[in-house]
Each structure stands twice: as C-alpha cells, then as structure tokens.
Amino acid sequence: MQSTVLLVDDDPGILQLVSRYFNLQLPDYGLVTADSGSRAMTQLQNNPDLILLDVNLPDIDGFTLTSQIRTVTSAPIIFLTARVTDADKVRGLGAGGDDYVTKPFSLAELGARIQAHLRRAHWPEKRAQVAAFGDLIINYSAQQVIVNGQPLVLEKKQYQLIEFLSLNPGQVFSREQLYEKLWGFDAAGDARVITEHVRRIRNTFVQAGAVCPIDTVWGVGYRWQN
Template sequence: MPMPEKILIVEDEARIARWTQTYVENAGYECLVAYNGRDALYLARHEKPDLVVLDLMIPEMDGWTLCKILRQESDIPIIMVTAKTLESDIINGLKIGADDYVTKPFSPAELVARIEAALRRAKGRLQPTHTVKVGDIELDLSARLCHVNGKMITLTTSQFELLHFFLQHPNQVLSREQIIANVFGLDFDSFDRAVDIHIRRLRTRIEPDPSNPTYIQTVFGAGYRFCPDKEN
C-alpha cells in the first residue's frame, strides 16, 4: 500500500490549524503542523513534505520570507492562505513562488480540492521515460528535468507544466483561458494577471533576455505564443 502524501500546514492559530489538519487527514493525507515560520522551515527541510499550505501572517518568520526560501531550495507546491483579498497581495504571493492561493474564510472542501489539483500537477500525467524536445528546449517528463541549449534549468512544478504545454503547441497563439484550463485546471480560480506572473517567472528561467523574450512571445489582445525558432 503506498504511503500517503505528506502535507505541511503552517498556521499560527491553533484552532484553525487543528481544523485544517482534521479535514486534510480525513482526505487521506499525512499532516505536519508548524505554528511559526522557523519551525515550518525546519520541518520542510527535514521531513520533506509533498506540499505546503502556508498562512502568510505567521510569527518569527513571515510567510512571504518562508515562501521565498522554500522556492529557492525546491519546487515543492505551495498553496498560500491569506485573509487579504486585494489583487496586489495575491499577485505578490504568486511572484515570490506560490503555486496557488485560498483566502480566509475558506471551505475545507475547497482547500482539499486545491491540494489534490496541485499534487496532480506536481506528479504530471505522462508516461515514464517520455522526452519532449522542441527547438533548443528539451523536457524529460519522468525525471522532471529541463535543458535549454544543453544547459540544465531548474523549474518549479508550475513552470515545468506551463513550459510543457507551450512545447505541445509550438507557434500557436494560446489564450489565458486555455492556459488556465490545461495547465492549472478549471479549479484554479484566478485571473489573467496571475497567468502573466507565472509566464514572467518562466521567462526568467529560459529566456536569454527576459525583458526581450524570444521563446514565449506576447500576442497582445490574444495571449501568448511559443516560438521554438526564436523568430520575432
């Protein structure tokens, strides 16, 4: 019998932490709980969870800082939890490396659905030993490795899935709606600028000059196009 996936819940309010832990465990996952940022970082480094549910307003090390460190050290899926509903706060969270978000108050069913979706994206849906190469970019879908011009590039789960979708549709204009549906899933309740942020982050990894992208080009009013031959 396979081991249950391990979820790290980072929440400073004990009542909410216990409530979240109960629902996540009832969904079949193993849970770790940290009540501050420093303990969460220790658990992330030593227990190697499969996903982090991260409240941004936590003591000792705030969620923004913790998210940045986790993203620098791994591609673990991160779902940020915030009481802030301003679009700017959500955008900032996505910019520093979160894969998804929920806002308080949230239903347990919503959180579990987002956990399941994030883990599905992390696992991928492809056959082992499958490699995709388009132009200068090659993806090893079983090892989750990316090479650009022969150089290995580290990508987060979301960046890897996004790039794979582009490689499947070279020279085609893809709308933001298509990207959300095919990469993040229809349960990814987000907005156009969130897609733009994910693409901006991907460009910083694969483009020689992210400010003048050649692989992933913006088609104003329509979406984005992947150009393997780097034609402008």
Template structure:
C-alpha cells in the same frame, strides 16, 4: 484522488489554531497524513518529515510565510500554497517570487481548497523529491545533497565533518560519547582513535560560528559526550 495522493503528507502552517485544527480534521478525514505548525519556525522544523504539499499562512508573526517559503524552496520541490487574508499580498506577487505555486484567499471553502490541493498533487504526479532536511533557525542540513547552509549560504564541511553533523542532527537531544560517534560514523580510514572525533567537532563548531549560526548546535555534555541541541 489516486492511491498515491491518499497517502500524501500535507504540512499546514498557520498561527490561528482554529484554522490549523479545521484543516487537520478535514484533510485527515480524506486520508492525508497532516503535519501542523503554529509558527514559521515550527513549519521549518516540520519540513524534515518530507511533506508532499505545504499550506502556508502569509501573515504569521516574526517569521512570515514569504520568508518560510524562501527557505523551504532551497530544499523542497513540492507545491506550496499560500493562505492569505489580504489580496494585496497576491497583487504584490511577492509570494510567487519567493517560490509559491498558488494562493487561496481567506475565508475559503474547504471543498475549493481540497480541489486545489488535489490538482497540484496530480500535476506533481507524486514524483517530487521528498525532503531530507533539518532546519534549526538559519541552519539547514540537507541529507540528500549532503550540504549544510546558514541563512542560505553554504558551509564547506569535509566528508567526515558532514557525517558527524548528519548523525548527531538525526538524533537530536541524544547524548553520544566519542567512541559511539566513532563507531556509528564509518569510513574513518586511518583515523582509528576515537579522540579524533573531538577535533572534528571543534572544526565543525568553528566553521558554523564563522558562517553566523545563532547558537552552537553541537552541545558538550561534560563527562558524557555530545548531542545536537533541541
């Protein structure tokens, strides 16, 4: 492996803890940074860390590998390899249709899987755009392209509205009052009064609700300010 590959970040997503533990130990021992997920939703949440390659189980409950792959492909260009116990999944070609690059049948040889990972990383030449995206259910915030989508559909936010979404979502769980948000989100031009933050957040909520978000991601903490839900 090249020096670049040794520093590569892998995302391993599988609902079988034994497989996740085995792959984490194997690839960490080879110099990779390994992110792990035990469900499809956790895989989407871990994607914010910018994996260079994803190992994705097909048969996860609720949010299966196919749907996770589709959502990841809206924002990631890195290789995605499916782990599957059913050859029928491969025969159906559904995995390739939703954006997968390769598949490995279970049970698999670690040496063979490692060789496939090396080959895909070498082919990718470490030049893929790293992820700059946060997933919260059907809501995705792509910081690189400055876009917000709900279930794949774009939400039309103004520049200032996106800046507020980006700031809060990059600090999930932290409470910020209006003055702090106004201070940290620059370029207000003629909007010098921090109370304007309240109006922008009202508009953000209205647009996200109209787009069909499962819940309001911006939570009001009464007497304190606002925070991005975790």
C-alpha cells in the same frame, strides 16, 4: 504511497478545522502542522508533498519563509491569506509560491486545489522525451529546459507551463485554461498568476540570450511558437 501535507498557520481554529476536514474528507492524505516559521522548518523533515502556508506568522512573514523552504524542497506551496493584491501575488510567486487561497476559504475548494497540485506534481511520463526548437531543447523526462547548451533555472510551475505549451505548439490557450490545466481548479481571479509566470519565464530567456517561444495573442491568451 500516502501524500503528506504540511499546514503552517498560527490560528488554532484553522489548524483544528483543516485537521478535521482531512480526517473526514481526505483520509488518504497525511497532515502535519506547525504554528510558526521555525516549527515549519522543523516539520520539513517529514518530507511534505505539499505545503499550506499562512502569510502572516508570529515569527516571520510567509514570503520570507517560502524562500527558506525553497532551499530544502520544491513541493508546491499554497498561500493562505487575506491579502490578494497583485503586488502580494508577484512577491509570493517570486519567492517560490505556486498558488493562493483567500481567507476565509471553502474547505471543498481547498481540498480540490490540494488534490490538483498533487496530481500535477506526479504527472505521468510525457509522450515525448526530448523536443528541440532551434537552440532550445526541452528534456521532458528530466524536466529541464536548455538554451544554447545551458539549462535554465525555472520554478516548477514555470517549467510545467513551458511543458504544456510546447506539447501543444501553435494552439492558443487563455489564462483561465492554462490555470485550470496546471492548477486543476477553475478560479478566474487567480488566473492572473499565469501572466506573472510568463513574464518571469521571458526574463529568464532574455538573461540566457534567447527569445522566448511563448507568444501573446492579445485578448485571447498564449501559444507556443515553433
């Protein structure tokens, strides 16, 4: 079945450029567009599998719009922005975003990220259906993490990070390796989002009264402790 991508940007040049790229290089993907936040919410009726979202829109900022989108869909959101400060990344991830592409961007890079996100949004059945780590239970088929009998509220990328590490217990992965595994495109500068996701996962465990099994190996990366 054809995947649908929603592009939200108020720059007619960007809309035209990306539309042409889809027609020539990604003909198996459907593209719908919106030039404002209000139009983007209307376009959600097309059930997009992925959203490309400009941070600066005429009627609303992209981070606030992301929070509204998350009430409707969990589709991956890639921000298109010239703002790449750590503060912006933290705010974007906190709102429910998944990745960033910096303007001006390479169409080839954008296409690679889109395809990587969509592949990971449709990962095949996991080799283990349920795993237990003390009071922590991971239901891979339901994509659910349960602590002391209560399911945790996690963003999609946070669950995927837990899933990958828990399926490879004891093995140490760098931020770059984790970013490439989850996002599918090796971009070292953006690998810092892994650190923020780990921080938020740990806070969620603390709020649930539990210790997070994700261990920091200083100077190397992260691993899952049994």
